[in-house]
Amino acid sequence: MKKNVASFPGLLLKEGKIKEQFYLTIKELILNGQLKSGSKLPSSRTFSEMMSISRNSVLSGLERLIDEGYLIAKKGSGTYVASLIPDDVIHIKSLPLHKKTNNGKDAPNINPHMTVMKNIWDITAPHAGSHMKFNIGIGCIDLFPYELWGRLMGRIWRQFRHQDWALNEPLGFKPLRSAISEYVRTTRGLNCTDEQILIVNGTQQAMNLAAQVLLQKGDEVCLDEPGYDGALGAFTSIGAKIRPVISDKQGMDISYAIKHWPDAKMVFTSPSHQFPLGGTLSLSRRMSLLEWAAENNMWIFEDDYNSEFRYTAQPIQALQGLDRHQRVIYAGTFSKMMFTGFHLGFLVIPENLVESFKIAKYYADTRTSFLEQTILATFISEGHYARHVRRVRKACHERQRVIIEAIQRYLPEIIFAEPSDSGIHIVCWLSDKISEALMIDHCRKAGLGAQPLSRYCQTKPEKEAILLGFAAHSPTDIVEGIKALAQRLAQSPALLHGCDLKQ
Known part of the structure; x- marks a missing residue:
């Protein structure tokens, strides 16, 4: 509805909610100078009668303009346009662009390590949408007890103003640190006290803190090859030299690391479930690593991101629990x-x-x-977390079995899915019939968030593979996803004629 009011020149309401359009129209008149600073506005009743609109719509618009500083209400006098309006305060002239270098590119004065990190990002950044199936690193989100968590949140929120904020120091909320300390001692075999627990915003912050505290520019850091790209970025950011160490089914090859990188200052490892291949660091390699660290005053960053997803074998003793020389920094996460x-x-x-x-x-x-820490502390201390872990572990074991069987049924000549007794993704080795790049392309077109193994390699891998996450999907959805991929591949002209898809 449009209304033109002759007695108030320029006042025109556009289509839309009346109170919103009244507010925008008066604001525009102020900004373009038609309503001068200090000008007195008609009363709300007058506006209402002039425009045949509700007085409540007028009052709503005027109150908003007063709140935002465009108008001033003077008791017993009326409403006036402010002498200094907000847009005058924040408006500045556009600054000239920096001069260009001879090559025509901007030359900002930034940390040179960012150039290296950009190269890592270009290679390793994920290129799958969050809406896709089989994204890696996502747990059983469909099984999380959201209603229970909501009730705990409501209870704690009602008590929030009575909480002792002094309990939340930089190390973290003390009751949460206590709950975690007790939990990891009994379930992961750690040797620690409450005072050794530091709450962080995820594993990435944990690695960044470790790099800041323990490393200097030029220090050597051993990383699995293939290995976790997040660690590669974190340690590169402070100027560390990344030293790749080959990995196999027994995890990181410690003897290789000792032989090739004897001056390393830190080893980053995931002993319970090597990422991305899934190997478990053998006991002999664990002991060799601990001995090497003690003799050379070297640090070990133990990323135990997946230890709770162990299905058939007994839990593995954490490196931290075996350490007698205080050389291990242990990182755990709840995100999965x-x-x-x-x-x-x-x-x-x-x-x-x-x-x-x-x-x-x-x-x-x-x-x-x-707030998040207090809820999690209650979730753990009341036993909800332990029950949830048992439920998820059982479901993930079933989902892993389903995805392997589906691949064996629908893609037997294209993919070999390597079984594992832990983890929430599987490594799928590709046959010689198809390249990694082409397989990823087919996965994307089938709506699958598979990741190429090469994303996690500093050198070209000897054999190509893709990674598929399975934990976030029901058995039915898993089968449908694999069938969708098989159908796409079956429509490939090369496969239909028995040709090599790498061509």
Whole structure:
């Protein structure tokens, strides 16, 4: 509805909600100078009668303009246009662009390591949408007890103003640290006290803190090959030299690392479930690594991101629990067990490093969210987390079996899915009939978020493979996803004629 009011020149309401259009029209008149600073506006009743609109719509628009600083209400006098309006305060002239270098590119004065990190990002950044099936790194989000979590949140929110905020120091919420300490001692075999626990915003922050506290520019860091791209980025960002160490079914080859990189200052490893291949670091290699670290004053960053997803074998003793020389920094996470967007994790730090990590955490972000920590502390201490872990572990074992059987049924000559007794993704080795790039292309067109193995390699892998996450989907959805991929591949002209798809 449009209304033109002759007695108030320029006043025109456009289509839309009346109160919104009244607000926008008056604001525009102020900004273009038709309503001068200090001008008195008609009363709300007058506006209403002039425009044949509800007085409530007028009042709503005027109140909003007053709140935003465009108008001033003077008691007993009326409403006036402000002498200094917000847009005058924030408006500045556009600054000239920086001069270009001879090659025509901007030359900002930034950390040169960012150039290296950009190269890593270009290679390793995920290229799958979050809506796709089989994205890796996502747990059983369909099984999370959202209603229970909501009730806990409501209860804790009602008590929130009575909570002791002093309990949330840079190391983290004390009751949560206590609950985690007790849990990891009994389930993961760690040797720690509450005071060694540091709450972090996920594993990525944990790695960044470790790099900041323990490494200097030029220090050598051993990383699995293939290995976790997040670690590659974190340690590269501070100027460390990444030293790739080959991995096999027994995890990182420690003897190779000792022989080729004797001066390493840190080893980053996932002993319970090597990423991305899934090997478990053998006991002999664990002991060799600990001995090497003790003799050379080297640090071990133990990323235990997947230990709770172990299905058939007994839990593996954490490196931290075997360490007798305080050389292991242990990182754990809740993100895989909880829900998408939940990024709380924790570090178990050697006693003589606690103060340094506490300072680094403080200057990173002061402290982690208080409310999330209090809810998680209750979730753990009341036994809900342990029950959830048991339920998820059972479901993931079933889902892994289903995806392997579906691949064997629908793609037997194209993919070999390697079984594993742990983890929430599987490695699918490709036959010589198809290239990794072409397989990923078919996966994307089938709506699948598969990742290429090459994404996690610093050198070209000897054999090509893709990674498929399975934990977030029901058995029925898993089968449908594999069938969709098989149908796409079956329509490929090369496959229909028995040709090599690498051509």
